[in-house]
Amino acid sequence: MINIPEIFGTKVFNDPMMKKYLPAEIYESLKSTATRGEKLNAEIADAVAVGMRDWAISMGATHFTHWFQPMTGFTAEKHDSFIRPVSDSEVIMAFSGKNLVSGEADASSFPSGGLRATFEARGYSAWDPTSYAFIKDNTLCIPTAFCSYRGESLDKKTPLLRSQEAIDRECRRLLKLFGISDVKKVHAEVGAEQEYFLIDSEVWSRRPDLVCCGRTLFGARPPKGQEMGDHYYGQIKPRVLAFMQELDEELWKLGILANTEHNEVAPAQHELAPIFSTVNVATDHNQLTMEMMKKIAARHGLACLLHEKPFASVNGSGKHNNWSISTDTGLNLLKPGKTPSQNALFLLMLTAIIKAVDENQDLLRISVASAGNDHRLGGNEAPPAVLSIFLGDDLESILEDIMAGEKPEDRPRTKLNIGASVLPELPCDSTDRNRTSPFAYTGNKFEFRMPGASCSIACPNMMMNTIVADALSQFSDVLEKSEDFHSDLNKLISENLIRHKRIIFNGNNYSEEWRCEAERRGLSNFTNTVEALPHYTDEKNVRLFEKHGVLSRAEIASRQEVLLENYVKSLCVEALTMIDMTRKEILPVVLKYQSFLLEVLEKKRAFGLSESVEKKMAETVSEEAQKLFCRLEKLETDTDRSHSAEGSLENARFCREVLFEDLASLRETVDRLESLVSKEFWPFPTYAEILYSVK
Secondary structure, three states: OOOHHHHOOOOEOOHHHHHHHOOHHHHHHHHHHHHHOOOOOHHHHHHHHHHHHHHHHHOOOOEEEEEEOEOOOOOEOOEEEOEEEEEOOEEEEOOOHHHHHEEEEEOOOOOOOOOOOOOOOEEEEEEOOOOOOEEEOOEEEEEEEEEEOOOOEOEOHHHHHHHHHHHHHHHHHHHHHOOOOOOOOEEEEEEEEEEEEEEEHHHHHOOHHHHHHOOOOOOOOOOOOOOOOOOOOOOOOHHHHHHHHHHHHHHHHOOOOEEEEEEOOOOOEEEEEEOOEEHHHHHHHHHHHHHHHHHHHHHOOEEEEOOOOOOOOOOOOEEEEEEEEEEOOOOEOOOOOOOHHHOHHHHHHHHHHHHHHHHOHHHHHHOOOOHHHHHHOOOOOOOOOOOOEEOOHHHHHHHHHHHOOOOOOOOOOOEEOOOOOOOOOEEOOOOOOOOOOOEEEOOOOEEEOOOEOOOOOHHHHHHHHHHHHHHHHHHHHHHOOOOOHHHHHHHHHHHHHHHHHHHEOOOOOOOHHHHHHHHHHOOOOOOOHHHHHHHHHOHHHHHHHHHOOOOOHHHHHHHHHHHHHHHHHHHHHHHHHHHHHHHHHHHHHHHHHHHHHHHHHHHHHHOOOOOHHHHHHHHHHHHHHHHHHHHHHHHHHHHHHHHHOOOHHHHHHHHHHHHHHHHHHHHHHHHHHHHHOOOOOOOOOOHHHHHOOOO
């Protein structure tokens, strides 16, 4: 039996450990930096380093690393041992304040999007004291930011921290106007629900597309997928349950608040949801969670798939980003209270978010843009690419009253009577949930449902923090000059709701009627990554990020370039993998099967037997084999062309308009052949074998 309170955070240099290993005054100084955002006192670094080293060694650590999040979307680490020689035959375990606060890493092979020349290799990591150090693989991991020789951000953490400062500053500025002056810190809080697939590792290893691309490039629809809905919330299989139990234990040791786990809709699909943490910590924790999922899955003979769409005929995987804003005094600024119509601060915050989302639809779409997520968005398991906000009937009714100039009224809460006397009455929530909405209010937070499963949540939350901070800044600019605060407040809320009400939609986001209505309203609809990314460097976006000190013009351009490069590289890897699988495995097997059919046909002719079945089968396979060869040659030609196209945007457009269609066309033929060729000939595990491989 696991004693959760006893093991929780045992691999983390958290408050209890800091109190134990640091002098009281050092602990208080460090805590002020972490919780109140005060500037780090460099003089305490040596003392912190000694305490952190002693704790890490007591935990069995032999090395330390600056753990950072480059623009690859993954994490990076370079391990250095604690040993320092004192003679030819003697060493000591040393770790200085300099080792803790900063490090130098070779940045030459990390994506920079043009922020540095290819021959410039120097990169710096800087300790982030707002996120606890932890032990992983007998190594002390120190969360850090990562920048270039000239100080430009080369990572995802730095802009997130800057955006956190922006929303803290603008929220406290607004709170003072409401007479709330005791708040020292405001922070965004996030809970990221992580979806993933688990399949047998032996089956995974026999699919080069899964190994190289994270998704199946071929695969005919299985006889049974998710039609019956029997996997959703179903009984968890023993091997999966053993994986989940070990995962929980390891995450708890790392101080990660793993809470909810269950089977998802598709066969072999599952979900893990944590309890809320501050946005910076939640981002670090989600990166660790994805890493631990893959590592622990391998121990159980499983492969964990984090691609947004590993299988074409069933749901893909997302990462629902639940976002709220709270103060250090415990006030949730998105909690409406019992009478939201009378909660002026809540209504103003709500209006700011509505304004922010409406004015920055492009940035939110860009924050989740990837080749993998393009396969998922708009399907029946994910919201469409059109941004809209779901508020529910009660809140929408209040806002409509405000826009009409009428006094808003709250609807009375009711009890839900299920109809059986033995069952208790249940309190009825103010609104139902809308699972089709990309951005849904769910009671005291907003759920951004567009991020894909492999996405780092740093970028979506950096965007959210920044655009909301900007809306709040504009509101404060008005209200700080007000002579009649309450009158001007009501006017500000009403005018902005009227101006931005087009973004509010409570209906079915999948319906064709909504697509037409969204177009009529003038909402953006970037259906793929290549349509969205050029808008990253729009002048309005450059002004926004520079105003709040989140990204410079050069840093914005670099991120656009990196995302375009990633898109192109993803499609090229898929194309080369598909070519390899088709030419070396599938085409030879099809020809072999065709030969087998012709041999049977010859024998039946020799005996004077009816040959209609074999003849029809041979003709069908021959026709598809001809299509296969032609489409394979086109894919090969266009893949060569994609490498020669100039300019990242031009190349990305070519990949989307030509290569993407080539991949789909070749897949169509291969999937048709898979359904025609005998199982004993087919070289790869089928969908039915993969999705039901874990017993």
